[in-house]
Amino acid sequence: MTTATSAAPIPSFDDDAGGRKLCIICSKGSLDMAYPGLVLANAALGEGVETHMFFTFWGFDIINRKTMGHLQFSPVGNPATHMPTALMGLPGMQSFATHMMRKQIEGIDVPEVPEFLELITDAGGHLWACRMSADMMHLTKDDLYERVEDIISASDFIELSEGAQTIFV
Numbered sequence: 001m002t003t004a005t006s007a008a009p010i011p012s013f014d015d016d017a018g019g020r021k022l023c024i025i026c027s028k029g030s031l032d033m034a035y036p037g038l039v040l041a042n043a044a045l046g047e048g049v050e051t052h053m054f055f056t057f058w059g060f061d062i063i064n065r066k067t068m069g070h071l072q073f074s075p076v077g078n079p080a081t082h083m084p085t086a087l088m089g090l091p092g093m094q095s096f097a098t099h100m101m102r103k104q105i106e107g108i109d110v111p112e113v114p115e116f117l118e119l120i121t122d123a124g125g126h127l128w129a130c131r132m133s134a135d136m137m138h139l140t141k142d143d144l145y146e147r148v149e150d151i152i153s154a155s156d157f158i159e160l161s162e163g164a165q166t167i168f169v
Contacts, residue, residue, distance in 0.1 A: 021050040021164035023157075028169065029061025031071040031101055031113075037062075037169040038116045045123040052164070053120070054157050055148075056130035059169075060137060063129060063145045068113050073101045114145070121147040128152050128160070 022044045026037040037053060044051045061067040074094055105112075111119060121127060129144055129151040141151055152160070 020048075021052070021161075023052045023054060023161040023164040023166045025166065025168045026053055026055045026059035026062055027057045029058040029064075029067065029071060031073040033169060034062045034071055034113055035105070035110070035116075037167075038113070038120065039110075040167060040169075041120050041125050042116070042123070045120065045125050050164075051120070051124070052126045052128060052160060054128045054130060054152075054161075056133045060129065060133050060139065060144075062113060063117070063127060063148050064139065065143060065145060068117070068145060071113060073097045117145055117147060128157065130154065130157070 022040070024037045024041055026034070028034075037059075041051045041053055055063050061071060072094055074097070102112075110116075117127065127145065127148045129139075129141070129148050131151050131153045134140070134151045141148065144151075
């Protein structure tokens, strides 16, 4: 029996990014999970790639006016802390860990989340909110960062992301 094999796609690193599209699904709203999507979006825009960010479930904290400037880093169960979970669960450890992470982010001149979203949209990036998540959390467009273009369904996002490279964070 023979099996058909197809060659693995080879990325092109040409200078011309014309026609490329990146969609980033942001599903987590902790401080450490907000930045991967923001950094990737910013990098893609810098390369001339059409970029869309779709915020769903807890990723809504990144674009929620009430929470976007106060994201926390939870060290409990996070293997990147290299500390015992029992220690990370002590009172005050989340605040301490968040403070330390914010200090590290500031130390390398990375903007805070609201400013990062502004940079992304100023560069032509698109921000979209998930309809199901908005309904589930009883949020309207007025509750969201003013540069979120709209609240759209998952089906709308599937249509919007046609032909795009998609990354789930």
